Amino acid sequence: MKILAFDTSNKPLSVAVVVDGKVLAHLESTEKKTHSVTILPDIKKALTESNLTINDIDLIAVAKGPGSYTGVRIAVTVAKTLADTLHKNLVGVSSLELLAADGDKAHILVPLMDARNDNAFAGVYQNSRDKFVSIIGDHHTSMEKLFEALKEYDENQLEFINATPRLQELIQNQFPNAKIITVEDSLPDAAKLAKLAESKKPVTDIDDFIPTYLRLTQAEHDWYAKGHKDDGNVSYVEEV
Known part of the structure; x- marks a missing residue:
C-alpha cells in the first residue's frame, strides 16, 4: 500500500510517503512559515523523492487534531481535497495518538x-x-x-x-x-502516522470528515456568548 501522510497540528510540519511499510520520503519542517505555504510544496517534494505521483497513492493519512486550530484545519482541508478529487481513501488519526507513538x-x-x-x-x-x-x-x-x-x-x-x-x-x-x-x-512523525493509519478504517463520507478540536474556538465561544444556541442540528460553521 502506498500511503501519503502529513501532520500540521503541531509547530513542526511532517510529511512522509510510505510504501508497504518502507519509508521512501520523510520531510520535517520547522521553518517560520505558515503550514499553508509549505505543505503542498513539501508533499510534492516527498512524492518526487519517492519517484511517485499523487495518482499512485492508495491512502491519504492525516493527523486530525487536537492541536493548533489553524494547523489542523490546513491539513484536514488538504487531505479532504486530495481524497475527494482523486478518489483516494482517507484516514484520520488522533494527533495525540501520534504523539503517543514516540x-x-x-x-x-x-x-x-x-x-x-x-x-x-x-x-x-x-x-x-x-x-x-x-x-x-x-x-x-x-x-x-x-x-x-x-x-x-x-x-x-x-x-x-x-x-x-x-x-x-x-x-x-x-x-x-x-x-x-x-x-x-517528541516531534510528530508522519512516517509513524502512516503506520498508525494502516490499521484504521478509511473515512466513509469525506464531506462529513472534520477536525477534532476538543474545545470551542474563540469565534464559537463569542457566537454562543451572543445568545446563539447549539440545538444539535446546525453547527456554528454551517450557520455562519
Missing part, C-alpha cells in the same frame, strides 16, 4: 498538548500487540483533573509526552518518578 510501548502513555493556563489536550494510551488502545479518551482538561484521573496507575509506569516546561514542572511535582518526554524530543 513513547515506550511498555508504559502508560500520556500525550499532551499545552492549552495554556495549566490546561492541556490529553489522552491516555497503552500499547497492545503493536496497537495503541485508548484508556482515557482524548479531551481538554486541567492538569489537576488529569492528575486525579491518573492516580490509579503506578507512577513509575507513567510516561508523559510532549510536555512544555510548565507542564513538566506540574508533572514533576505530582509524579516525581514518572518519565517525561519534552516538546523538543
Whole structure:
C-alpha cells in the first residue's frame, strides 16, 4: 500500500510517503512559515523523492487534531481535497495518538498538548500487540483533573509526552518518578502516522470528515456568548 501522510497540528510540519511499510520520503519542517505555504510544496517534494505521483497513492493519512486550530484545519482541508478529487481513501488519526507513538510501548502513555493556563489536550494510551488502545479518551482538561484521573496507575509506569516546561514542572511535582518526554524530543512523525493509519478504517463520507478540536474556538465561544444556541442540528460553521 502506498500511503501519503502529513501532520500540521503541531509547530513542526511532517510529511512522509510510505510504501508497504518502507519509508521512501520523510520531510520535517520547522521553518517560520505558515503550514499553508509549505505543505503542498513539501508533499510534492516527498512524492518526487519517492519517484511517485499523487495518482499512485492508495491512502491519504492525516493527523486530525487536537492541536493548533489553524494547523489542523490546513491539513484536514488538504487531505479532504486530495481524497475527494482523486478518489483516494482517507484516514484520520488522533494527533495525540501520534504523539503517543514516540513513547515506550511498555508504559502508560500520556500525550499532551499545552492549552495554556495549566490546561492541556490529553489522552491516555497503552500499547497492545503493536496497537495503541485508548484508556482515557482524548479531551481538554486541567492538569489537576488529569492528575486525579491518573492516580490509579503506578507512577513509575507513567510516561508523559510532549510536555512544555510548565507542564513538566506540574508533572514533576505530582509524579516525581514518572518519565517525561519534552516538546523538543517528541516531534510528530508522519512516517509513524502512516503506520498508525494502516490499521484504521478509511473515512466513509469525506464531506462529513472534520477536525477534532476538543474545545470551542474563540469565534464559537463569542457566537454562543451572543445568545446563539447549539440545538444539535446546525453547527456554528454551517450557520455562519
